[in-house]
Amino acid sequence: MKNVLLLVHDDDGQEARLQAALDLTRALDGHLSCVDVSLYPAFAGDYYYGGGxxxxxxxxxxxxxxxxxxTQVSARLANExxxxxxxxxxxxxxxxxVDAARLADVVVVNRELERYPYPDMHGVASRIxxxxxxxxxxxxxxxRGLKLNRALVAFDGQAxxxxxxxxxxPILRLAEAVEILMVRDGAEQVEPSEAAAYLSRHGIHAEVKIVDDGLQPADRYIMEEIDNFRADYIVMGAYSHGRLMETFGGVTKRMLRNAHIPLLLGH
Known part of the structure; x- marks a missing residue:
């Protein structure tokens, strides 16, 4: 994992994206690719009123x-x-x-913007x-910045x-502590013990925690475990159909809305 793709745009989330991408690229001894997007007016919602x-x-x-x-971001990158x-x-x-990600190993975006509805970063992240x-x-x-010391893997046993x-x-290898969390529902295709064994062959020694409670939404347990484990970031599959992620992406959407630490998501 060497190629980090960063969405660049002058909006309220750019500083967070930039700092996270810089920290990740440096930790991986990688290469940062910046795609700077000038938005068509048609995508500016209420800011677009007229014709041609x-x-x-x-x-x-x-x-x-x-x-x-x-000009400003390039000058900063030149000194990094x-x-x-x-x-x-x-x-x-x-x-x-999506076009730029064909030769990327990881993409950096915002999960949403906290203070402004535009641009709709939650929708953008979900579609990407x-x-x-x-x-x-x-x-x-x-x-502000990206810590990689403590990783929580939210694992539902799905593909x-x-x-x-x-x-x-490659990112998990940088962690001092890794925990695999499974909220069991009986539909698992891969057991968390198998996931831990897989990681151990890469020199990553993960603890396993299993929750057997089908009454509460899975994201409640994830959010609780963020605090219990003092996680710096979460690794999780997105929009899968296991209980941990919920059919139709309910947990994924709520984590994108509510998580206070970075999410490493894959589909």
Missing amino acids: GAAGMLLADERQRESKNK GLAWDWTDVTGNFFEAV LTHVRVPVLAVSSEQ SSAATMRACV
């Missing part, structure tokens, strides 16, 4: 802001001591990131998750959960 002329003016303003943003490249795109976040085949690191807009854990092995 108004749209052209709004797009020109957007490109001017992103040009200034590029890591390898990076830059691509400018005009369009929308979803298509730009269902279309890329690499882990997505989703961070709060309030996040997406196992695949996400395997893909995140």
